[in-house]
Amino acid sequence: MALDIQRFIQRFIEEALDHLGRMAEGIAALERDRANTERINELFRSAHTMKGSSRMLKLTPITATAHSLEELLSALREGQQSAGPEIIGLLYQGMDALSDLVGLLADGSAPEALPAANPALCQALEAAASGQDNPCASSTPLPADVSTATLSPTAEPSPTATPAAEEPGEMRLNDSVRVRLERLDEVIRLMGEVLSGHTHMHHLAGWARRFAGNTQAPDQSELAAFSRELREGVLTQEALMVELHDRALQMRMLPLNIVFDPLSRLARDMARSLGKQVDCRVRGSEIELDRQMIDHLSDPLVHLLRNALDHGIEPPEVRLAAGKPARGQLTLEAWQDGGWVMIEVSDDGAGIALAALREKALHKQLLSREQLDALSERETQELIFRPGFSTSALITDFSGRGVGMDVVKRSVVDTLSGDLQLTSRPGQGTCFTLRLPLSLAMMRVLLFQAGGLTLGVTAQYVVELVELPASRFIATAGGWALTLYNEFIPVIALAELLGLPSTAVATSDAPSEARDPGRLLLVVHQGHEKLALIIDALVEEGDRVIKPLPKHLRSLPLISGMVTHQRNDLVSLLHVPALLERMRQTSMPSTQKAPSTRAHRVLVVDDSLNTREIEKDVLEAWGYHVTLAENGEDGLQKALAESFDAILTDVEMPRMDGFALTARLREEHAYRHCPIIIITSREKETDRRRGLDVGADAYIVKGSFDQNILVDTLKALLG
Numbered sequence: 270m271a272l273d274i275q276r277f278i279q280r281f282i283e284e285a286l287d288h289l290g291r292m293a294e295g296i297a298a299l300e301r302d303r304a305n306t307e308r309i310n311e312l313f314r315s316a317h318t319m320k321g322s323s324r325m326l327k328l329t330p331i332t333a334t335a336h337s338l339e340e341l342l343s344a345l346r347e348g349q350q351s352a353g354p355e356i357i358g359l360l361y362q363g364m365d366a367l368s369d370l371v372g373l374l375a376d377g378s379a380p381e382a383l384p385a386a387n388p389a390l391c392q393a394l395e396a397a398a399s400g401q402d403n404p405c406a407s408s409t410p411l412p413a414d415v416s417t418a419t420l421s422p423t424a425e426p427s428p429t430a431t432p433a434a435e436e437p438g439e440m441r442l443n444d445s446v447r448v449r450l451e452r453l454d455e456v457i458r459l460m461g462e463v464l465s466g467h468t469h470m471h472h473l474a475g476w477a478r479r480f481a482g483n484t485q486a487p488d489q490s491e492l493a494a495f496s497r498e499l500r501e502g503v504l505t506q507e508a509l510m511v512e513l514h515d516r517a518l519q520m521r522m523l524p525l526n527i528v529f530d531p532l533s534r535l536a537r538d539m540a541r542s543l544g545k546q547v548d549c550r551v552r553g554s555e556i557e558l559d560r561q562m563i564d565h566l567s568d569p570l571v572h573l574l575r576n577a578l579d580h581g582i583e584p585p586e587v588r589l590a591a592g593k594p595a596r597g598q599l600t601l602e603a604w605q606d607g608g609w610v611m612i613e614v615s616d617d618g619a620g621i622a623l624a625a626l627r628e629k630a631l632h633k634q635l636l637s638r639e640q641l642d643a644l645s646e647r648e649t650q651e652l653i654f655r656p657g658f659s660t661s662a663l664i665t666d667f668s669g670r671g672v673g674m675d676v677v678k679r680s681v682v683d684t685l686s687g688d689l690q691l692t693s694r695p696g697q698g699t700c701f702t703l704r705l706p707l708s709l710a711m712m713r714v715l716l717f718q719a720g721g722l723t724l725g726v727t728a729q730y731v732v733e734l735v736e737l738p739a740s741r742f743i744a745t746a747g748g749w750a751l752t753l754y755n756e757f758i759p760v761i762a763l764a765e766l767l768g769l770p771s772t773a774v775a776t777s778d779a780p781s782e783a784r785d786p787g788r789l790l791l792v793v794h795q796g797h798e799k800l801a802l803i804i805d806a807l808v809e810e811g812d813r814v815i816k817p818l819p820k821h822l823r824s825l826p827l828i829s830g831m832v833t834h835q836r837n838d839l840v841s842l843l844h845v846p847a848l849l850e851r852m853r854q855t856s857m858p859s860t861q862k863a864p865s866t867r868a869h870r871v872l873v874v875d876d877s878l879n880t881r882e883i884e885k886d887v888l889e890a891w892g893y894h895v896t897l898a899e900n901g902e903d904g905l906q907k908a909l910a911e912s913f914d915a916i917l918t919d920v921e922m923p924r925m926d927g928f929a930l931t932a933r934l935r936e937e938h939a940y941r942h943c944p945i946i947i948i949t950s951r952e953k954e955t956d957r958r959r960g961l962d963v964g965a966d967a968y969i970v971k972g973s974f975d976q977n978i979l980v981d982t983l984k985a986l987l988g
Contacts (some may be wrong), residue, residue, distance in 0.1 A: 281322055285371045288315040293530045296360050313342040326945045331370050333386035337394035338363035344398040359397055365534060394511060431485040454521055459513040466506045472501055472874055518708055523563050525603050526554035532570055536599055546585050546596040549798055553603035558610055559708035562685060569680040573614040573701050581618030581699050608707055615700035621693040626652050634705060647797060654678045682846050683710040688725060688796060712815055714832055716808035722809055723840050727831060730845035732792040732799060734807060739788055744878025751801060759852060766851060795846045868894045869987055874904035874918040884917060891980050901925025905933055915983060920949040929964050935964040944986035
């Protein structure tokens with residue numbers, strides 16, 4: 270009877286993913302300790318198992334790739350080869366090829382539809398195993414004939430394409446999760462106990478009905494016994510329900526290696542595309558998070574990796590000149606801290622240049638010189654989280670549009686209900702620390718009353734609840750404040766901030782010695798920023814199931830979710846970061862300049878009529894006023910005759926090319942700081958550098974042109 274391999278494909282995929290995860294950890298460990306024979310043995314066993322399993326199922330491309338990888342690992346195990354950088358690179362490429370093929374299977378591809386094994390890769394692996402010269406063992410990755418794997422983010426930089434063309438993708442996780450048998454057994458056991466307790470509650474209900482039907486006064490001893498039984502039954506049932514909920518949540522917990530392993534692969538590919546040498550180290554990938562958290566964690570981590578590789582870690586020659594090793598160090602580390610998971614993304618790169626941050630903020634008119642001088646070092650560093658902010662001297666398709674770090678903070682704070690901290694030292698590196706709850710399904714919640722309503726906040730935003738006399742408040746230009754533990758904290762009545770009728774003494778009432786009632790203050794924070802909210806009364810604190818807002822309410826920025834209270838009353842949870850933002854807007858000086866509503870004027874210079882018209886249609890659809898010029902000389906004349914807010918130019922044009930036009934415009938006072946964007950088919954790095962040298966603010970390659978790229982770039986430059 271013929272073997273029905275379809276029955277075994279899913280099991281093979283699950284086992285292969287486990288082996289690939291162990292291989293990723295093993296190669297990373299081997300990279301740090303090249304003489305680790307046990308790691309080599311583990312890698313060999315994984316490759317050998319995948320080869321045998323795939324051969325039984327007639328998965329020929331996987332068999333061939335695993336066989337070639339096994340040959341190289343055999344040579345390492347027998348001491349015929351040493352794990353130098355070239356060999357490590359080949360091991361990574363072999364593992365990546367297997368990941369791609371397994372990913373295609375997981376996406377539903379039929380076994381016979383798998384592409385053939387990459388012959389160049391197999392040849393390179395076997396040549397390295399036999400000690401022959403390997404023409405493919407350079408830092409340039411081998412060509413691949415397979416698509417991106419399910420294991421990796423859906424968008425990775427191609428080694429041959431412009432790195433800018435890729436956007437950070439989402440992790441594509443399967444709809445199912447694997448649950449350890451002991452966890453499932455524990456849930457089934459608890460369900461049995463809950464059902465048993467439910468039977469006991471029915472018995473108590475019958476007892477109560479007998480009391481109700483008895484016309485005579487119940488015996489006091491019997492009533493006391495009933496009361497005791499009811500109390501104990503409720504407490505037992507409550508404990509069982511809490512434990513059952515906890516066990517059920519654990520069934521959704523997944524290890525962080527689901528995110529970390531693909532990211533380490535992505536980091537290597539990004540580094541190669543940028544011409545940098547980077548070791549990516551992963552620690553704590555066994556820490557578990559709720560599946561819902563992992564689903565949303567990929568994007569912010571990809572952005573942080575891009576930031577570290579593009580802005581942080583320097584090119585090898587720069588690092589050597591600074592006395593550093595040529596290879597940079599990038600670390601992904603996780604650990605558990607009570608009911609929280611901490612994730613650090615750190616590098617040993619150049620760090621954040623505070624002077625460059627201040628100049629960029631001043632140039633984009635985000636803050637005045639006086640406001641910048643008043644910022645602390647930490648506040649200056651956190652300018653990078655502002656939308657549209659970037660320190661890149663040149664905007665490319667890869668980075669520099671300022672649409673990354675604000676996304677990170679928004680995802681971590683708003684979507685994941687976490688916190689994000691930044692530390693950086695010039696010349697020594699940068700570290701981003703994410704503090705995340707284990708799960709978003711149930712969280713600690715503080716309920717209170719303000720303005721006649723019952724409201725709540727989740728515990729991660731609460732510093733403390735304290736009652737202080739009004740005489741402790743200090744009058745400031747923006748309102749009231751107090752000093753608490755040597756910190757200066759703004760104070761405002763929550764009802765006043767939300768526009769609700771206040772039943773407490775408002776902060777606008779100046780405190781006096783004769784009338785100095787105590788105020789109940791809820792001190793909240795987000796990062797290093799704190800705010801003291803005057804509330805009416807504390808209701809209660811406890812673990813609550815967080816209910817998402819219905820679709821028609823999700824646009825409310827101040828509300829993050831809802832919980833039930835008492836008899837299924839719905840209580841709104843306040844979003845503390847939005848409260849802090851509203852407080853900042855409330856205290857903002859009224860003399861601040863209002864944003865201009867005038868349509869920006871853009872000059873488009875290109876010798877191709879079709880290109881000019883495409884760019885004109887795109888920009889006018891977004892509200893820009895566009896003027897066209899057919900070559901560099903025509904563009905220069907129009908720029909000198911009129912005033913423009915931004916200029917888009919091609920490079921290859923008659924009479925005057927785009928480089929010369931850009932350089933000439935920078936000589937004019939009116940265009941010294943005007944955004945100039947080069948849009949060209951030239952994609953060589955030397956051309957990009959030349960664009961930067963003549964003063965361009967952005968460089969977009971026509972081959973990867975996307976109207977969103979152009980519009981986002983203009984928005985970032987015009988502010």
